[in-house]
Amino acid sequence: MLDIETFTQKLQSYSGLVLVFFIALHLAGVILAGINPDAFEIYASNLHSNIFLPYFEIVLATTFIIHIFLTFKKVLRNRSSGNNAILKTRRNDYLGVLASKVQPFTGVILASFLIIHLLQLRFPSPADNLELTSLKNKLESVHILVLYSLASISLFFHMVQGIESGHRSLGILSPSNSLNIRYISRFISIFFGLSYLIMTFYLRFK
Numbered sequence: 001m002l003d004i005e006t007f008t009q010k011l012q013s014y015s016g017l018v019l020v021f022f023i024a025l026h027l028a029g030v031i032l033a034g035i036n037p038d039a040f041e042i043y044a045s046n047l048h049s050n051i052f053l054p055y056f057e058i059v060l061a062t063t064f065i066i067h068i069f070l071t072f073k074k075v076l077r078n079r080s081s082g083n084n085a086i087l088k089t090r091r092n093d094y095l096g097v098l099a100s101k102v103q104p105f106t107g108v109i110l111a112s113f114l115i116i117h118l119l120q121l122r123f124p125s126p127a128d129n130l131e132l133t134s135l136k137n138k139l140e141s142v143h144i145l146v147l148y149s150l151a152s153i154s155l156f157f158h159m160v161q162g163i164e165s166g167h168r169s170l171g172i173l174s175p176s177n178s179l180n181i182r183y184i185s186r187f188i189s190i191f192f193g194l195s196y197l198i199m200t201f202y203l204r205f206k
Contacts, residue, residue, distance in 0.1 A: 012070035013166035015063045020159070022060060023192060030199045033132050034206065044131040068111060075104050093182070099160040106154035106161075113151035116144075132203075139204040148200045156193025160186060 033040040047053060099106075126134040138144050163185035167173040173181060 008070055008073070009169035012067060012074065013169045015067040015070070016162050016166050018060075018063045019067060020163075023155070027192065027195055027199075030196070030203075033135075034199055034202050037132050041129045041131055045128045048125050064114070068107065071103075071107060095160060095186070096164065096182070099157045102157055103161050106158040109150050109154040110158060113147055113154075116147065120144075136203060136206075139200070145200070145204055149197060152193050152197035152200060155196060156189050159189035159192060163188060 029040065029043065032043060120138050121131065121134060125131075139148065164173065164182060167181050167185075
């Protein structure tokens with residue numbers, strides 16, 4: 001039987017996995033917007049008119065809130081204990097140590113971005129065939145462009161920390177596979193962070 005701490009660690013990891021899946025789907029839509037704007041507008045219109053979308057958004061919002069709460073709780077617990085055990089295992093992993101230290105800041109940036117992004121493009125939603133135009137208009141603002149860029153960079157650091165931490169919480173991380181998991185997590189983190197950053201500027205100046 002799982003104790004409360006083990007259960008919350010696993011719940012945090014699984015909630016993070018769900019969010020990564022959503023981030024991947026969202027990135028596919030963003031890339032489609034850059035490749036084929038007309039197809040993207042059709043996709044966006046169909047998505048927003050789907051009767052299941054509100055239920056999906058409720059599940060996603062609940063997952064996001066759970067993840068934020070558990071991550072915040074874990075950060076406080078690690079800071080109160082000095083986080084010595086994790087930092088010792090990462091004494092030669094400078095990127096991992098940095099990602100761990102800035103995790104609270106990257107989390108705040110990502111949460112702020114998500115709220116602003118939703119207020120811009122979901123509440124309310126743009127009219128049909130104006131989703132991409134609305135996004136480009138928002139990116140005309142230097143402040144919004146900077147926010148989107150910071151969110152992409154923050155996503156990279158947050159995933160560097162989160163993927164390896166999630167494997168540890170699920171009991172998958174071991175001395176025999178730790179380096180492989182670390183390399184794979186860095187690749188995934190770079191891919192997502194850099195892809196969003198590139199697409200932000202591509203859509204802004206296209």
